Amino acid sequence: KQEVTQIPAALSVPEGENLVLNCSFTDSAIYNLQWFRQDPGKGLTSLLLIQSSQREQTSGRLNASLDKSSGRSTLYIAASQPGDSATYLCAVNYGGSQGNLIFGKGTKLSVKP
Amino acid sequence: GAVVSQHPSRVICKSGTSVKIECRSLDFQATTMFWYRQFPKQSLMLMATSNEGSKATYEQGVEKDKFLINHASLTLSTLTVTSAHPEDSSFYICSATNSVEQFFGPGTRLTVL
Numbered sequence: 001k002q003e004v005t006q007i008p009a010a011l012s013v014p015e016g017e018n019l020v021l022n023c024s025f026t027d028s029a030i031y032n033l034q035w036f037r038q039d040p041g042k043g044l045t046s047l048l049l050i051q052s053s054q055r056e057q058t059s060g061r062l063n064a065s066l067d068k069s070s071g072r073s074t075l076y077i078a079a080s081q082p083g084d085s086a087t088y089l090c091a092v093n094y095g096g097s098q099g100n101l102i103f104g105k106g107t108k109l110s111v112k113p
Numbered sequence: 114g115a116v117v118s119q120h121p122s123r124v125i126c127k128s129g130t131s132v133k134i135e136c137r138s139l140d141f142q143a144t145t146m147f148w149y150r151q152f153p154k155q156s157l158m159l160m161a162t163s164n165e166g167s168k169a170t171y172e173q174g175v176e177k178d179k180f181l182i183n184h185a186s187l188t189l190s191t192l193t194v195t196s197a198h199p200e201d202s203s204f205y206i207c208s209a210t211n212s213v214e215q216f217f218g219p220g221t222r223l224t225v226l
Binding site (some may be wrong): 034036041042043044046049084089091092098100101102103104105106 | 144219
């Protein structure tokens with residue numbers, strides 16, 4: 001069964017810290033992997049998309065890495081800000097260009113001012 | 114990035130009524146759309162895959178006669194929750210793919226009294 005696991009489930013850090021969110025997946029034959037942000041009661045905001053052939057993607061203070069062989073991805077957030085507080089979801093696509101996403105349960109991040 | 118809209122954003126209805134949720138891709142054509150459901154403190158779970166011009170494919174445990182999906186055009190998919198009950202109260206999110214990336218709608222919060 002293809003599963004996506006995110007650790008930790010919740011994380012609280014002081015403002016300014018660098019932090020890492022972890023995502024692991026059971027089947028390494030992925031098509032791509034996406035990181036999303038979800039604010040309470042809201043939809044999803046796509047942060048980074050990593051294709052299976054890529055090792056990492058960067059956008060501003062965010063960096064996502066992908067290691068297919070070990071079934072892991074990390075989302076690195078530099079110099080965290082209170083506005084980064086949200087739930088971060090990792091999702092894996094196994095089905096190709098028309099494939100659905102399998103989501104982890106998310107990491108709820110709280111950045112304290 | 115591409116934009117996906119959902120309507121309504123929030124709906125409250127009485128038990129036994131039917132509710133229709135629309136998902137539109139605003140600036141691209143989507144041959145495939147997905148419907149996800151998210152219960153409180155849980156991750157998104159795929160309900161069904163909606164293919165333009167053909168019947169939707171439902172995930173195991175999702176009743177196709179209860180959750181009617183119509184994908185009449187390349188930019189519109191609808192989900193109708195028939196005879197809704199309180200246990201159907203959830204956050205419903207659609208996504209559409211442009212064959213490279215999935216783009217998510219803002220979600221619809223359904224509350225069945």
